[in-house]
Amino acid sequence: MPDPRLSRLVLGITLFRPGRDQVDRAVAQAAAGYAAVIAFDNGGLAVADAARLARAGVTLLSEGRNLGIAEALNRIAGAARAAGAETLLLLDQDAEPPEHLAAALLGARDRLRGAGIPVAAVGPAPAPTAGHKAPAYPPRPAAPERDDLAPVQFLATSGSLIDLDAFARVGPFRADFFIDGVELEWCFRAWACGYGCYVARAVAIPHRVGGGVIRAFGIAKLGIVMPRQPLFRMGTYLRNAVYAGACRTCRCAGSSPRPPTCRSRPGCTGRIPAGGPPC
Secondary structure (H helix, E strand, C coil), X not given: CCCHHHHHEEEXXXXXXCCHHHHHHHHHHCCCCCCEEEEEECCCCCHHHXXXXXXXXXXXXXXXXXXXXXXXXXXXXXXXHHCCCCEEEEEECCCCCCCCHHHHHHXXXXXXXXXXXXXXXXXXEEEECCCCECCCCCECCCCCCECCEEEECCCCCCCCEEEHHHHHHHCCCCHHHCCCCHHHHHHHHHHHCCCEEEEEEEEEEEECECCCEECHHHHHHHCCCEECCCHHHHHHHHHHHHHHHHCCCCCCCCCCCCCCCCCCCCCCCCCCCXXXXXX
16 A cells, blocks of 8 residues: 555656666556656657556656756656645656655655754665666765764765755756756755755665776775766766855755855856856
């Protein structure tokens, strides 16, 4: 029997050129008892697969082109809010979440709120898969812990439960980041707005970063394992991560549709010029 708490939770899935197994997973989620399952197609979804998702009850959003992960997440969040949901569980098309993930994260969110801790997002601990690097979440100094719930600087979007009231206050994901570093900037902004990001150490989800790991140039001997990514992705991630770190004092977006402005640099517009350095 589905958990009744899931009736106020929307599951959001991002799709990009999904294979059959990935579509099968999305179809299976439609019977899990969520208020709705909303998928955003960033391109490459076959017509037959789109029809399968629709028949299963999945709400499919698309602009017919790749808008980037950030804008896809924003569109899903907007649709979830319009549907009356309180929370949004995000998954990418490769995610293989444990069956109890949503219930565990809802319980974690409730415990934090019960302790008077404002929370923007709660996510599972990342578990590595063979041949892949799992993300590492640096701890957030001086932030309060609660049992097995640890404050962290940021969480991966996939697997995270987003409080939609907090999302409205923090503002949308940065669409100009497109894909890499999206979660870093948003979580830094959430902390600046007074909302925490917590990892629930009692629940885990497998994570894959890149197409493997890089062990060349002796970096593995230094304890450093890097994900194997195309060069443009690694460059974009580095640029966005540096910019996000510089903007840890960004103001809250509130209800304004404009991007947040960075306090740390006079005159910063909060946007990265296309192909150029941060302002």
